[in-house]
Amino acid sequence: MVVTYNRRDLLTEALTALRTQTRVPDRVVVIDNASSDGTAEAVAGRFPEVDLLTLPRNVGGAGGFSAGIARALDGGADLLWLLDDDTVPEPGALEALLAVRERATTADEGPPTLAASRVVWTDGRDHPMNTPRPKPRATAAETRIARAAGCVPIRSASFVSILVDAAAVRERGLPVADYFLWNDDFEFTTRLLRGRRGVLCPDSVAVHKTREFGGTDADPGDRFFYEVRNKIWLFTGSPGLAPGERVLYAGSTLRRWARTFAASSDRAVLFRAMARGIGKGLSGRPRPTAALLREVGVEVPRL
Numbered sequence: 001m002v003v004t005y006n007r008r009d010l011l012t013e014a015l016t017a018l019r020t021q022t023r024v025p026d027r028v029v030v031i032d033n034a035s036s037d038g039t040a041e042a043v044a045g046r047f048p049e050v051d052l053l054t055l056p057r058n059v060g061g062a063g064g065f066s067a068g069i070a071r072a073l074d075g076g077a078d079l080l081w082l083l084d085d086d087t088v089p090e091p092g093a094l095e096a097l098l099a100v101r102e103r104a105t106t107a108d109e110g111p112p113t114l115a116a117s118r119v120v121w122t123d124g125r126d127h128p129m130n131t132p133r134p135k136p137r138a139t140a141a142e143t144r145i146a147r148a149a150g151c152v153p154i155r156s157a158s159f160v161s162i163l164v165d166a167a168a169v170r171e172r173g174l175p176v177a178d179y180f181l182w183n184d185d186f187e188f189t190t191r192l193l194r195g196r197r198g199v200l201c202p203d204s205v206a207v208h209k210t211r212e213f214g215g216t217d218a219d220p221g222d223r224f225f226y227e228v229r230n231k232i233w234l235f236t237g238s239p240g241l242a243p244g245e246r247v248l249y250a251g252s253t254l255r256r257w258a259r260t261f262a263a264s265s266d267r268a269v270l271f272r273a274m275a276r277g278i279g280k281g282l283s284g285r286p287r288p289t290a291a292l293l294r295e296v297g298v299e300v301p302r303l
Helices: 008-019 039-046 058-072 093-103 140-148 166-172 184-193 221-236 243-263 266-285 288-294
Strands: 002-004 029-032 051-054 079-084 087-089 114-120 154-155 162-165 198-208
Touching: 002 058, 002 288, 008 039, 008 166, 029 039, 029 058, 039 051, 051 058, 058 079, 058 166, 058 184, 058 288, 079 087, 079 093, 079 166, 093 114, 093 162, 093 184, 093 198, 114 184, 140 154, 154 184, 166 184, 184 198, 184 221, 221 243, 221 266, 243 266
Parallel strands: 002 029, 002 079, 029 051, 114 198
Antiparallel strands: 079 162, 087 198, 114 162, 154 198
16 A cells, blocks of 8 residues: 655656565555646556555545555455555565564464564665664563564554554554644554554565655654644544653653754744644644545545
């Protein structure tokens, strides 16, 4: 599943990489967030096998993945491989994720709920924007099982190449579409993984072709609004984090915000975005995902 917005050429590269996987996906779903660069026409013309869902307006990465997952679940999917449109998986990426899922399966707990690829930048360095968070206080058994499979236990991951158990999504829900962008993948994966197992699979590699190398604390400008609003929503309303984790990650967030302000070339913009984010985060809650998706013609199946 690939969510895209006005990145026709990068999407073409990503879809070509999916075609040439050593284990080709059974089905490829592309969610086009109302692109204006000819994306829909390019996909229909060059990749006729793709299930293309074109939305009437841009609902962000959060809405796009929610819509795509709803479509996949309605079609009976068992496993979901989620990718951004600027992500190019190496040929063995999916095969490695599936192999790790099998190796990390236990008689008592079954397979891990989520397996994440190692994400690198165009020069081969690990991409700091997509480093899954190691799981604090992982049990000895959990660590042993992950290591035996060549993996590391994780607590969260990004939407840049993760393999997700569809049954867990049916139980715990879709990504929160109203996040639009930023923190939607963190909220979704922590919710799926609370009390369950997730692993980072170094043998599965995906190249994230961002324009620059850097983390999410790079100068975000006015988009900082979404970071602030969504973090408030996450810490005050998401069931993904236990109370102790909320304290831990809130402290980490404040440190990252401090670095963002210190590195910013226009702190006035960040202050205005932060003020708006605090106001919106404290004054309301995310709209129900099913209602938001219904506005763009997507019905959420009974989960």
